[in-house]
Amino acid sequence: MKKEVLKVSIRQNAIYITKEYILGTSKEINETTSILVANASKLGFTFSEDLLHAINNTNPRFKLEVLEVLKEITGVHKNWTPLVKGWDVPTGESLVDHFITAFNSLFKRKSTKLACGHSIPEGTFPLERYNGCPFCGTPFDKGEIEHTHQGSKLKVLELWTEVAINKFYSDLLQSKTPLDATQVESLKVLLSTFSLPENSSVGMKETLMLVIDVLTEESKELEVQKFFKNPNDILRYLWYKHTGFLQIIEPKTIINRKTKNNGYAFQTVDTSAIVKLQATSDLKLKYSRSECKRVATWLNELNIEADKACEMMHSKRGMWVRFIRALRLAEYSKKKGFENLAELLDVFYNEAYDVWQGQVNHYRLRSDAENTFKLLKQRPGLFARSLFSNMLWFGSDVTLKHFSEITEKLPTRLVFTLSMYAKTYFDKHSNRNVKPLGGVNKRIPANKLLALYSEKDLEQMKSRIEDVCLDVMLERFSKEENENKTIYIEPSLFNMPVAIGDRSETVQDLPSALMGTRFPLEGDTVRLFLQWGEGLVAQHLDMDLSCVVSYENTSERCSYSQLTINGCKHSGDIQRIPHMIGTAEYIDVDVNKLALLGAKYVTFTCNSYTSGSLSPNLVVGWMDSKHPMKISSRTGVAYDPSCVQHQIRITQSNSKGLVFGVLDIENREIVWLEMAFNGQVVQSLDLKGVEALLHKLNSKLNVGSLLTLKAEAQELIVVTEAEKADEVYDINWAANASGVTQLFLD
Numbered sequence: 166m167k168k169e170v171l172k173v174s175i176r177q178n179a180i181y182i183t184k185e186y187i188l189g190t191s192k193e194i195n196e197t198t199s200i201l202v203a204n205a206s207k208l209g210f211t212f213s214e215d216l217l218h219a220i221n222n223t224n225p226r227f228k229l230e231v232l233e234v235l236k237e238i239t240g241v242h243k244n245w246t247p248l249v250k251g252w253d254v255p256t257g258e259s260l261v262d263h264f265i266t267a268f269n270s271l272f273k274r275k276s277t278k279l280a281c282g283h284s285i286p287e288g289t290f291p292l293e294r295y296n297g298c299p300f301c302g303t304p305f306d307k308g309e310i311e312h313t314h315q316g317s318k319l320k321v322l323e324l325w326t327e328v329a330i331n332k333f334y335s336d337l338l339q340s341k342t343p344l345d346a347t348q349v350e351s352l353k354v355l356l357s358t359f360s361l362p363e364n365s366s367v368g369m370k371e372t373l374m375l376v377i378d379v380l381t382e383e384s385k386e387l388e389v390q391k392f393f394k395n396p397n398d399i400l401r402y403l404w405y406k407h408t409g410f411l412q413i414i415e416p417k418t419i420i421n422r423k424t425k426n427n428g429y430a431f432q433t434v435d436t437s438a439i440v441k442l443q444a445t446s447d448l449k450l451k452y453s454r455s456e457c458k459r460v461a462t463w464l465n466e467l468n469i470e471a472d473k474a475c476e477m478m479h480s481k482r483g484m485w486v487r488f489i490r491a492l493r494l495a496e497y498s499k500k501k502g503f504e505n506l507a508e509l510l511d512v513f514y515n516e517a518y519d520v521w522q523g524q525v526n527h528y529r530l531r532s533d534a535e536n537t538f539k540l541l542k543q544r545p546g547l548f549a550r551s552l553f554s555n556m557l558w559f560g561s562d563v564t565l566k567h568f569s570e571i572t573e574k575l576p577t578r579l580v581f582t583l584s585m586y587a588k589t590y591f592d593k594h595s596n597r598n599v600k601p602l603g604g605v606n607k608r609i610p611a612n613k614l615l616a617l618y619s620e621k622d623l624e625q626m627k628s629r630i631e632d633v634c635l636d637v638m639l640e641r642f643s644k645e646e647n648e649n650k651t652i653y654i655e656p657s658l659f660n661m662p663v664a665i666g667d668r669s670e671t672v673q674d675l676p677s678a679l680m681g682t683r684f685p686l687e688g689d690t691v692r693l694f695l696q697w698g699e700g701l702v703a704q705h706l707d708m709d710l711s712c713v714v715s716y717e718n719t720s721e722r723c724s725y726s727q728l729t730i731n732g733c734k735h736s737g738d739i740q741r742i743p744h745m746i747g748t749a750e751y752i753d754v755d756v757n758k759l760a761l762l763g764a765k766y767v768t769f770t771c772n773s774y775t776s777g778s779l780s781p782n783l784v785v786g787w788m789d790s791k792h793p794m795k796i797s798s799r800t801g802v803a804y805d806p807s808c809v810q811h812q813i814r815i816t817q818s819n820s821k822g823l824v825f826g827v828l829d830i831e832n833r834e835i836v837w838l839e840m841a842f843n844g845q846v847v848q849s850l851d852l853k854g855v856e857a858l859l860h861k862l863n864s865k866l867n868v869g870s871l872l873t874l875k876a877e878a879q880e881l882i883v884v885t886e887a888e889k890a891d892e893v894y895d896i897n898w899a900a901n902a903s904g905v906t907q908l909f910l911d
Contacts, residue, residue, distance in 0.1 A: 167354070168230065168233075168234050168237075169354045169358075170354060170355075171230070171231065171234045172237075172238060172354075172674065173330075173333075173355065174325045174330065175238060175322065175674075175675075176351060176673060177325070177676070177677070177900050177901060178320065178321065178323060178676045178897060179216075179323045179324065179325040179329065180212075180216055180220070180231060180322050180323075180324065181325040181329075181330050182216075182219050182220070182223065182227075182324065182325070182326070183326075183327060184327070186223050186224075186227055187219055187222045188222055188224060191221065191222055192218060192221075194217070195221060197228055198217070198220060198221040198228065201220065201228045202217070204232055204235075205232065205235055206314060206319060207313040207314045207806070207807060208235050208236065208239045208313075208807060209239070209316045209319055209320055209806050209807035209808070209809060210235060210319060210320050210321075211320070211322070212321070212322050213323045213324065215323065215324040216322055216323055238675060239809065241806055243696050243699055243747055243749075243784075244699070244743070244746040244747050244748055244749065245308070245310060245804035246296055246304060246306060246749060246800050246801065246802055247296065247748075247749055247750055247751055247801045247802070247803070248296055248297055248302060248304060248737030248739050248801075249294055249296070249736055249737040249801050250294050250296060250797070250798060250799060250800060250801045251294070251796060251797070251799075251801055252734065252735070252736040252737060252751070252796065252801050252803075253796050255728065255729045255734065256291055256294050256295075256299075256737075257291070258289075258291075258299060258728070261289075262289040262290050262299075263300060265286055265289050266284075266286060266289055266290070269284050269285075269286050274287065275287050277292060279297075279298045279305075280298075280303075280305055281297075281298045281301055281303040281305075281741075283300045283301055285298075285299065285300065295737075296308070296800065296801060297739070299737070301740060301741065302707070302737075302738050302739045302740030302741060303739075303740070303741040303743075304739055304741070304742075304743050304748050305743075306800065307746060308799065308800025308802045309800070309802065310804055311795075311797045311799075311800070311802060312794070312795040312803075312805050313805050313806065313807055314805075315790050315793075315795065315805050315807060315808050316790050316805065316807030316809075317688070317790045317791030317792055318791075319807070320675070323897060330355075331359075332904070333355075333901055333903075334352075334355045334362070335362060335365065336901055336903040336906075336907065337351065337352045337355070337372070337903045338352070338362070338365050338366070338368065338376070339365075339366055339368045339907065340372060340903035340906050341368045341369070341576065341578055341906040341909045341911065342578050342664050342668075342902075342903075342906050343371050343372075343411075343668050344369070344371065344372055344668070345664070345669040345670070345680075346669055346672050347669065347671075347672050347673045347677050348902070348903060349411070350816070352372070352375055353375060356376065356379045357379070361376065361380075367392070370398065370401060371401075371411040371412065373392055373398070374401060374405045374411055375411075376392070377389050377392055378405070378406070381459075386459060386463075389463070390462075390463060393463055394467075394469070395467065395469055395473075395474060395477050396464060396467065396477060396478050396509075397413070397477050397478065397481065399460065399464060400413060400481060400484065400488065401413050403460065404484075412602055412603070413481060413484070414602055414603035415602075415603070416448050416484070418603040419448065419603060420441060420444045420445055420448070422603065422604070422819040423440050423444040423778075424437045424440060424441040424444070425437070425821070425843060426440075426773070426777055426778045426819065426820075426821045427776040427777055428776070440776075440777075450487055450488060450491035450492075451491065452491055452492055457492045457493045457494075458497065460492050460494070461492065461493075461494055461497035461498075461503060461506055464494070464505075465502070465503045465504075465505045467505070467509075471508045471509045471512045471518075472512055472517065472518040472519075473518075474512075475509065475512045475513045475516075475517075475518040476519065476520060478513060479518070479520050485513070489510065489513075494510060495510060521540065521543070521544070524540055525540050525541065528540065529558065532558075532559070534559045534563050534564075537555075537559070538563075538564075538567035542570060545571040545574040546576070546579060548568065548571060549568075549575055549579045549580075549582075549583060550579070552564065552568060552583060552630075553587070553590045553591070553612075554612065556626055557612060557615065557617070558614065561626050569633065572637045575637070576909070577638070577641070577909035577910060577911055578665050578906075578909060580637050581634070581638075581663065581665055581866050581871075581909075582665055583630055583633075583634055584630065584631050584635070584866065585665070585864050586864060587627045587630040587631060588627055588864050589861060589864055590612070591623040591624075591626050591627050592615075593611055593615045593620075594611070595857075595860065596608045596610060596611065596853060596854075596857045597609050597611070597857060597861070598854055598857035600841070603819070605820065605821075605842050606840045606841055606854055606858060607854070608853055608854040608857050635874075638874055639874070639878045640878075641910040642874065642875050642878030642879055643879065644910075645879065645910060647879045647881070649879075649892050650881065650882060650891055651881060651882045651883075651884045651889065651890045651891045651892070652875075652881040652882070652883055652884070652890055652891070652892045652893075652894070653884055653885070653889075653890035653892070653893045653895075654869050654872045654873065654876075654894050655869075655887075655895040655896055655899075656869070657896050658868040658894060658895075658896070659867050659868075659870065660867065660869075661679060661867055661896075661899055662679050662862065662865040662866070662867055662868070663679075663866045663871055663905065663906075664679050664903075664905065665865065665866070669813075669839050670839065671813040671814060671815055671816070671823075671825075671839060672813065672814045672815075672816050673811075673812070673813055674812070674814055675811070675812055676900065677902075678811060679902055680838055680839055680862070681836065681837070681862035681863075681865055682836075683834045683835070683837075684810050684811060684834060684836075684837065685834050686789055686833045686834060686835065687789050687790055687810075688789055688790050688791045689755070689757045690754065690756065690789070690790075690793070690794060691753075691754040691756060691767075691789055691828060692751060692752070692753050692787060692794055692803060692808070693712060693751060693752040693753075693769055693785075693786075693787050694710070694749060694750070694751050694784075694785070694786060694788065694804060694812075695708060695709075695710035695749060695751075695771055695783070695784070695785045696747055696748070696749045696783070696784045696785075696804075697747055697748070697749075697780045697782070697783040697784070698747035699745070699746060699747035699782060701742060701745065701780075703741065703744040704741065704742060705740060705775060706741065706742045706780060707738075707739070707740040707741070707773075707774040707775045708750075708771060708772070708773055708774070708779065708780055708783060709724060709725050709738070709750070709771065709772045709773075709774050709846070709847070710724075710735070710751070710752055710770075710771050711723060711724035711725075711770045711771070711772065712724075712733060712752055712754065712768060712769050712770065712847075713768040713770065713847060713850065713852065714730065714731075714733065714759060714766075714767050715764065715766040715767070716762070716763055716765060717763065720852060721733075722847055722848065723735050723752055724846070724847050725738030725774075726846075731758065732755045732756075732758040732759040732762060732764065733752055733753065733754050733755070733759075733767075734752065735750070735751070735752050736749075736750050736751040736752070736803070737750070740774075749802075749804065751803050753803075754767055754828065756828070759830055760830050760831075764830050765829075765830060765831070766827055766828060766829060766855075767828040768824055768827050768852070769785075769787065769824065769826040769828070770823065770824050770825070770847050770850060771783070771785050771822070771823050772821065772823075772844065772845060772846060772849075773821055774845050778819055778820055778821055779815045779820055779822075779823060781815060781816065782814060782815065782816070783814070783815040784813070784814050784815075785812065785813060785823075785825055786809060786810070786811050786812025786813060786825070787809075787811060787826060788804075788805065788808035788809050788810060789808060790805075790807075790808045810835070811835075811837055813825060813839075819841075820841035820842075821841075821842070821844060822841065822842045822844050822847070822849060822850065823839065823840070823841055824838065824839070824840040824841075824842065824855060824858075825838070826838065827855065827859060836859065836862065838858060838859070838862060840854070840855060840858050868894075868905060871905075872894050872908075
């Protein structure tokens with residue numbers, strides 16, 4: 166079995182075992198199974214009864230493979246050695262020590278020369294406390310993980326059979342919301358391992374690109390053709406193959422992001438100008454003759470009128486001009502059999518088409534509601550996305566009157582999105598958190614037109630939108646035939662957001678969670694960790710782990726520049742990575758102490774201090790346990806996989822900085838979120854933007870409320886015991902986020 170398939174199943178709290186791997190039916194647990202269970206518990210995992218008996222009847226080689234995969238995803242083979250030994254006790258270093266070391270040749274003090282070449286004067290840094298150079302942050306020593314099995318809560322893995330993995334595969338393909346990075350990586354593995362299900366439907370354009378890629382690699386051009394509905398579908402696929410992005414991110418956006426990420430505080434090491442040239446060069450297009458012919462055929466065979474196709478191409482006109490030249494489409498349009506392509510290019514270059522958005526803007530600026538809404542009703546999705554602004558522009562009565570005529574044509578995810586974000590949008594005093602395509606999270610002020618309306622008017626607008634959306638969903642659920650009478654909804658589902666709007670760009674190798682999920686604290690200490698550099702040669706690659714403690718009127722930062730603050734301790738700033746093994750940083754957060762000091766939130770962040778974005782395969786997350794978590798006094802290693810509550814892995818990143826969680830001190834829970842921001846250091850973080858994102862996440866529909874709505878519409882009785890219910894919805898069911906979206910009845 167492929168290890169990658171095992172990793173996919175573990176992300177869903179399960180282990181996949183095929184029938185041929187189960188060699189018997191013995192119920193007596195054998196020795197190799199007992200050893201596997203013991204080793205898995207050290208890593209923070211345990212097995213359900215069904216899985217335990219299934220694994221018990223597999224051969225030792227499979228059990229070893231399972232253990233190796235668990236070790237790989239928990240990172241026990243990585244180097245987790247920080248700069249300071251026993252870093253829970255401060256070393257007492259200060260800026261004065263760095264200044265004295267920097268000017269040591271002038272002071273001519275007695276010093277100790279280290280392997281990196283720096284001489285540390287006596288009376289400055291206590292060298293016996295360090296695993297490397299305290300001045301330049303170069304680690305020398307590698308320690309082992311000493312403390313395991315400290316976790317107070319084990320992750321229970323279930324059994325996955327062919328039926329379960331095929332359902333998960335199908336749910337990913339049919340997901341009615343865009344897949345996040347974890348789901349994309351899982352789907353790629355399944356597409357490369359299993360054949361595409363017959364008559365399979367694909368729910369999202371972005372998911373479709375992954376399917377098209379597999380079919381194209383298998384030279385199934387005829388099957389691919391049926392998936393392309395318009396030219397921009399083809400453009401999306403071509404751009405995905407060229408850049409790896411499933412969304413069409415403009416070239417200038419990619420170049421600007423890379424340029425900004427490679428800016429540096431010191432001009433002498435600023436590489437932004439070089440990187441800008443390199444990024445521009447990397448985005449140049451070059452195709453072989455066979456590739457050109459393939460794309461020319463796809464465009465020629467599209468079942469769409471030329472003027473409509475060109476109108477769709479208009480929003481990406483600059484990109485299309487580049488692709489047309491690189492793919493030699495003008496040359497192919499002159500060949501026999503490519504008459505449709507010739508007509509398309511003729512209309513496109515002569516601009517013999519009307520732009521729909523231009524007409525909408527024309528009538529809107531003239532306050533012509535009738536013609537504006539007549540056009541918007543032609544494209545229900547765009548009508549929904551502009552609903553709030555049109556309500557402020559034309560008034561809620563006329564806008565909602567026209568909108569109610571097209572609600573049946575809207576996808577459910579858009580209906581829910583309107584209901585969730587109305588509260589934030591119509592608040593005069595609330596900033597909104599948005600993330601432009603290919604950019605970082607930004608905080609934007611409220612719409613200025615809100616000032617025209619009273620608070621009562623705005624409250625009425627919110628209420629009317631919620632009523633419209635509720636009526637639409639109740640109608641859709643009630644139309645679905647359901648012979649069941651009772652339903653069980655696990656209480657934890659009311660803390661789990663529905664996967665709409667905020668897609669994660671990082672991969673979760675441990676059992677995954679949706680952005681906005683709240684993790685209750687088990688103990689009194691939260692330990693943040695950052696590991697990077699594995700597989701890379703020794704170099705200056707400085708990633709920084711930081712946290713910001715927010716009080717009522719002030720804030721404090723624990724980072725490389727301030728290793729110890731009230732309630733937080735940092736393990737030391739590492740600026741250079743050792744050869745091939747990587748390195749780590751930690752921060753311990755004392756929740757009880759911060760509560761006594763009146764702290765409200767602790768924001769977890771990581772940054773790339775060196776030029777460029779966050780390091781590929783960088784792992785960041787936090788640990789928590791009811792029991793005290795130990796730190797090695799010999800090496801300072803503080804990582805215990807059994808205590809890891811959540812972790813993420815950076816894959817393809819354009820981010821310079823990342824917020825990966827917020828600790829709510831009063832409620833003693835951690836909110837998992839992902840917020841990219843610009844800047845080398847944590848001081849660049851906009852805390853108001855974090856609050857705006859939290860407000861946005863808090864307004865999201867949760868899975869429990871969605872199921873309650875279903876129960877109300879279908880007249881199901883909610884019961885408190887799963888055994889007595891006809892329909893059971895628990896945390897294991899909800900772990901499959903794409904499966905949850907099947908509740909969206911479009």
